[in-house]
Amino acid sequence: MDFSIRATNLEDCKDVARMILELAEYEKVSDQVKITQKDLEQDGFIKNPFFHGIVAEVPEEQKTKDGHTKVGYALYFYTYSSWKGRSVYMEDLYVMPELRGKGIGKALMSKVAQLGLAAGCNQLNFTVLDWNKPSLDFYLSQGCWDVTTDMGYHCMRCEGDSLEHLAQGDL
Numbered sequence: 001m002d003f004s005i006r007a008t009n010l011e012d013c014k015d016v017a018r019m020i021l022e023l024a025e026y027e028k029v030s031d032q033v034k035i036t037q038k039d040l041e042q043d044g045f046i047k048n049p050f051f052h053g054i055v056a057e058v059p060e061e062q063k064t065k066d067g068h069t070k071v072g073y074a075l076y077f078y079t080y081s082s083w084k085g086r087s088v089y090m091e092d093l094y095v096m097p098e099l100r101g102k103g104i105g106k107a108l109m110s111k112v113a114q115l116g117l118a119a120g121c122n123q124l125n126f127t128v129l130d131w132n133k134p135s136l137d138f139y140l141s142q143g144c145w146d147v148t149t150d151m152g153y154h155c156m157r158c159e160g161d162s163l164e165h166l167a168q169g170d171l
Helices: 010-026 037-044 104-118 133-141 147-151 160-168
Strands: 004-007 052-057 070-081 085-095
Touching: 004 104, 010 037, 010 052, 010 070, 010 085, 052 104, 070 104, 085 104
Parallel strands: none
Antiparallel strands: 004 052, 052 070, 070 085
């Protein structure tokens, strides 16, 4: 299968938004998606973007049954570990179901790793749902390890009213 990996541009936001919804449906959390194509355009293509992205694209003659040539994406951003220094966090890695198992996901993840190393990062972090065995197996096969299992860390979140109360010092 022919495909290429490249940095996202403003025109890709429509397809990235579509694939974000597809990923959320797969993860059974589509009701959680609040961002829009416009949010992606505003947050990813400013002087200091909140995220970076790459897309996997196939030639027109290999487009999907629904007519898409953009068939996968990864969103990532740079962060910092107080123990290890520069890090890259991969927020999403997604390949359309009909094209999985063809090396696209591996190429996307490899590109994020390359970009992280080029930026001086020494680790790649991401989360995966505990029931997503195909993805867990894939990540383990790439040399990744489960921080929750091995070190006991849990990913925590504060949002909505709780975030507002925390910011106001109410809690």
